[in-house]
Amino acid sequence: MYELKSVDKKFPGVHALKSINFHIKRGEIVGLVGENGAGKSTLMKVIYGAYQPDGGQVLINGTSVRFANPRQAMEKGIGMVFQEQSLIPNLTVMENIFLGYERQFVRFGVVDWKAMANAAKAQLAKVKLDIDPAMVTSKLSFVQRQLVELAKVLTLEERVKGDLVILLDEPTSVLSKDEVALLFKLVRELTTRAAFIFVSHRMDEVMELSDRIYVMKDGEVVDVVERGGATAEAIQHKMVGRNVDKQYYREHLQQPFDQSNVLVEMTGVGLPGRIQDISFKVHAGEVLCLVGTEGSGREAILRTIYGMLTPVTGQLKIKGANANGYSPRQSVAHGVGYVPRERKIEGIVAGMNVYENMTLSQMKNHSSSGVLRVAEERALARDWIKKLSIKAHSEFADCGNLSGGNQQKVVLAKWRSGGSDIMLLDHPTRGLDIGAKEDVYDMIRAMSAAGVGIVLVADTLEEAIGLSHTIIVVKDGRMQKQFACEPGAKPTPFDLLHYMI
CATH class of the missing domain: 3.40.50.300 (P-loop containing nucleotide triphosphate hydrolases)
Known part of the structure; x- marks a missing residue:
């Protein structure tokens, strides 16, 4: 037929x-x-x-x-x-x-x-x-x-x-x-x-x-x-199927995280119809990956940490402070950065240039008496364009016209330049080609080495395994299994699928 x-x-x-x-x-x-x-x-x-x-x-x-x-x-x-x-x-x-x-x-x-x-x-x-x-x-x-x-x-x-x-x-x-x-x-x-x-x-x-x-x-x-x-x-x-190339995910750069420094802690957090009884800690330098199918509750966990959703049960702490009632503005003020899945809708503002996008979340840091210090903003953007090898003709380039990989770098630079030390990454490599993915992997490793706590929702199981210190499998809004991911002793994709499906 x-x-x-x-x-x-x-x-x-x-x-x-x-x-x-x-x-x-x-x-x-x-x-x-x-x-x-x-x-x-x-x-x-x-x-x-x-x-x-x-x-x-x-x-x-x-x-x-x-x-x-x-x-x-x-x-x-x-x-x-x-x-x-x-x-x-x-x-x-x-x-x-x-x-x-x-x-x-x-x-x-x-x-x-x-x-x-x-x-x-x-x-x-x-x-x-x-x-x-x-x-x-x-x-x-x-x-x-x-x-x-x-x-x-x-x-x-x-x-x-x-x-x-x-x-x-x-x-x-x-x-x-x-x-x-x-x-x-x-x-x-x-x-x-x-x-x-x-x-x-x-x-x-x-x-x-x-x-x-x-x-x-x-x-x-x-x-x-x-x-x-x-x-x-x-x-x-x-x-x-295939074996994973450990170098591709920069596993050789994975370093132990600081177990004494807890940046985010969830205890019994629940949102009716979304997530139930979620409990975990994110430490400085740790890459914690949430693994599950679409609709499993991963995005709700990220948005709860960011302040877009408010826990109905349980407790959320950010750097030791009760964050149950935080708004996104308060979460950002406490060092939380969020790279959403839909970068063109929620991550960047098309029509605004690179430097305007990079400083959008930190404009108060670049203003005096309500007047923006534009030269300072531009200098910061030029610095990060160089650091992250962003392919843009200048800081005046329209963000909407950049490739997906370069847009993602602008979003990451927006939070890192503002000093965010808790990063929430929702499918950061979605839609990127292999070269752009490798750039993102390098950035994740660099953030981890600098003591940033990262909560990641990866695009593939191999990516999750390769990048993570810790993996939590989420199914139907509940935690199913937690895996430690030390180099040389990481779970296989099959190990994860067993609890996902």
Whole structure:
């Protein structure tokens, strides 16, 4: 029904997909697994039409097709339920379901809301969701929004001749066990209407739901496993595969941390629906890595330390002081710096230049009587551009026009130049090429050697193992296992996966 033959996709410095062969039959549920960076997201975007392959063929019922955009893919029956939900919160359920396709309900220039509501009810019935189509979407629970997303995709039935292929991107990441069971029952029933591609980090769920599982690593399909054809452990081994180059992660530069100097301490910290009973210490010079799947609670822990989230239970201490009520401003004043995952959204301000971005969190240090000492700001920026080998023509370069790696260096310089000695790094190498990653690894080692306490959420398991003094595995908001990571005695990726999935 749907097939990829020898599909390739390249980005500057990255061969994201390497000769991918993939097929799905009518009514099938196919699993897709691999660690972060394996190529799953790129493959899904090629299937969905967001990316165009650089080589190979996309076939539907034996006919070669090429999608310029997702709308063209939808016209051929391919829909996607996104992990980060795409519904617009302030629109009603029915407006979301028919967004972009409202014309069918327009009569003499006026929208027939009653007809739209009736049509929306018919779509919601497909996913067994009994709600008012006129309800504002923001009032729905997460699982209800997930089902509305699925109902929205199923509107393709009325618009498309032929079979549907629906991509489910981490649909269970924040669902309870009962909600997962409900979703799986629904998906099995819907196989009379569509085939499904199910992407998840949760191996038990993939094995339970899928007829076949494609295992990806480094942009390649390394195995295709039939239902019951392998154990979870065997599939996990195929996912992590290769030996790690210890020099690449600068393991030879790892030094013992100062166990007498505690910078951050969490004791029984909890946030309902996010994290529960989190307890650990971060010492000066320590790189502590939080490992887990998407939605496991890692980001909530970072944001709690930074002051963006307030603990409901337990206690957070920063340098010995009670920090439960700290705002981000107070956390920054106590030496906390935060490098967020979405650097272009939360890390830098595009349109502002390099020196303005670098001093943004410390403007009071460069002002007198409310007037900025711009020459001082510029001198500081030039110094850090040189220190970190930032590729920018000058401190006046627009930060939005720099490469991802250089933007990341600007964000790191912003905190280090201000004296931050507690660094929270959320996927600091995401989207960077190999050379830029190595620069970030050097910076992490240098910060550690200078006595900075680092809480890291890494992009891959190898990266976590290579960079860390300590690893904590987080699953469903709870700590599962803590590993010491001394050079020569570090855990393997398989050791971590055992507690993650």
